[in-house]
Amino acid sequence: MANTGWDEFEIGAMLRTFEGEAGDIAGTLQEDRKYTENSSFSASVADWRIEKPIFAKDYCIDCQFCWIYCPDMSIISRDKKMIGIDMDHCKGCGICVEVCPTNPKSLLMFPEQADEEAELAQWPAKETKEK
Amino acid sequence: MSEMKKIKNLKEFSTSADRFEGANLLCPGCAHSIIVREVLNATNDDLILSASTGCLEVCTAVYPYTSWDASWIHIGFENGSTAVAGAEAMYKALKTKKRLKQPDRNPKFVSFAGDGASYDIGFQWISGCMERGHNMMHVVLDNEVYANTGGQRSSSTPIGSSATTSPAGRVSYGEKKNKKDMVAIMASHGIPYSAQVAPNKWKDMVKKIQHGMEVDGPVFINAVSPCTTEWKFDPKDTMLLTDLSTDSLVFPLYEIIDGHELNITYRPKEKDIVPVEEYLAAQGRFKHLFKDQYKYLIKEWQERVDANWAYLNRREEARV
Numbered sequence: 533m534a535n536t537g538w539d540e541f542e543i544g545a546m547l548r549t550f551e552g553e554a555g556d557i558a559g560t561l562q563e564d565r566k567y568t569e570n571s572s573f574s575a576s577v578a579d580w581r582i583e584k585p586i587f588a589k590d591y592c593i594d595c596q597f598c599w600i601y602c603p604d605m606s607i608i609s610r611d612k613k614m615i616g617i618d619m620d621h622c623k624g625c626g627i628c629v630e631v632c633p634t635n636p637k638s639l640l641m642f643p644e645q646a647d648e649e650a651e652l653a654q655w656p657a658k659e660t661k662e663k
Numbered sequence: 664m665s666e667m668k669k670i671k672n673l674k675e676f677s678t679s680a681d682r683f684e685g686a687n688l689l690c691p692g693c694a695h696s697i698i699v700r701e702v703l704n705a706t707n708d709d710l711i712l713s714a715s716t717g718c719l720e721v722c723t724a725v726y727p728y729t730s731w732d733a734s735w736i737h738i739g740f741e742n743g744s745t746a747v748a749g750a751e752a753m754y755k756a757l758k759t760k761k762r763l764k765q766p767d768r769n770p771k772f773v774s775f776a777g778d779g780a781s782y783d784i785g786f787q788w789i790s791g792c793m794e795r796g797h798n799m800m801h802v803v804l805d806n807e808v809y810a811n812t813g814g815q816r817s818s819s820t821p822i823g824s825s826a827t828t829s830p831a832g833r834v835s836y837g838e839k840k841n842k843k844d845m846v847a848i849m850a851s852h853g854i855p856y857s858a859q860v861a862p863n864k865w866k867d868m869v870k871k872i873q874h875g876m877e878v879d880g881p882v883f884i885n886a887v888s889p890c891t892t893e894w895k896f897d898p899k900d901t902m903l904l905t906d907l908s909t910d911s912l913v914f915p916l917y918e919i920i921d922g923h924e925l926n927i928t929y930r931p932k933e934k935d936i937v938p939v940e941e942y943l944a945a946q947g948r949f950k951h952l953f954k955d956q957y958k959y960l961i962k963e964w965q966e967r968v969d970a971n972w973a974y975l976n977r978r979e980e981a982r983v
Contacts, residue, residue: 549732571730596674599673601863601901603692603693625899625901627901629899630899
């Protein structure tokens with residue numbers, strides 16, 4: 533598929549996202565779906581990133597703001613809990629960090645090459661408001 | 664009619680399984696996919712979708728990939744809405760003839776289009792769909808410019824905005840025509856529901872989308888979609904810009920029922936209303952308005968927004 537040129541296909545090409553019967557997609561989580569190689573889910577845009585978000589679970593209050601406002605479906609929420617970031621599809625826009633309401637923020641942007649564990653170890657402390 | 668999906672709060676909403684996939688080629692921080700997700704996640708029913716040519720279409724269907732987990736079609740720039748209307752007409756016909764293979768499923772018909780494909784190029788087609796009374800929803804992702812082809816002006820581009828075909832410079836302050844009021848135009852077709860939504864007010868948005876899917880007849884939704892590339896702001900500020908646009912009342916959120924009954928659905932408190940100047944200052948496309956010779960335009964902007972807000976309030980009060 534990847535080696536086929538655009539002019540080698542008939543007009544009105546049809547792409548199938550799932551293997552076999554699609555069934556109830558709205559009731560099936562992504563990990564349970566059978567994607568074909570035509571779904572962009574099987575592709576990656578990780579190389580677009582200059583900065584990456586790092587998630588500090590300890591401070592997260594599961595408000596799901598990052599989930600709803602993520603433009604790339606990269607915040608993984610299961611059973612009303614935010615469990616991590618899908619690094620294949622994250623483009624590093626930084627919206628999740630901006631909308632995070634906790635203090636200190638549970639998501640912060642770091643350069644792509646930053647080491648996650650080292651950054652988590654020196655996570656910024658709670659900011660106190662000056663009166 | 665199938666049961667409406669119950670969405671009480673964001674936690675409950677977050678259990679939705681997305682039917683729009685990542686690794687599409689939309690810019691980082693693009694509001695288009697935030698809007699699309701909120702629309703698609705508002706229902707659990709099957710979806711029959713189309714997209715007119717525009718950012719959303721070229722970025723989500725890059726051969727050999729597709730980002731859609733539902734039936735989706737692209738034909739041309741102008742006829743995304745009629746493609747869905749045609750599918751809807753066929754569905755109705757097969758239903759009456761009892762030839763549907765799965766008659767208990769209750770698909771929803773939604774067409775997505777940018778402001779170029781709705782306000783200008785596809786205008787006649789959308790108007791036709793609204794007039795013929797198809798049971799469908801048309802969602803405009805209004806980023807006020809032809810962002811896909813390099814930032815040409817559309818009839819949605821507001822006064823003072825610098826677009827590539829109406830650039831700001833020594834002799835001009837950019838776009839000179841005011842944005843056309845598409846929601847009012849579509850409402851005057853007498854359609855059961857038309858509304859303006861913003862992705863930051865997700866609850867308001869989901870409520871409107873669900874109502875739109877429930878009613879029988881054509882529905883028009885205009886969604887503000889800040890464009891990081893053409894509005895010229897940092898990708899991380901997309902939600903900030905959406906907040907500014909709703910709180911400065913540049914994009915008031917309201918709905919029009921049956922073409923006449925107007926309800927304002929988001930009314931910021933007096934102290935929370937942001938001056939339009941702040942909304943303009945956050946975007947690079949209005950940068951030149953802050954030069955001394957064009958400052959009068961900012962005042963005019965504020966007056967225009969205030970007048971529009973007063974007009975909407977009067978309409979809501981008068982129920983006309």
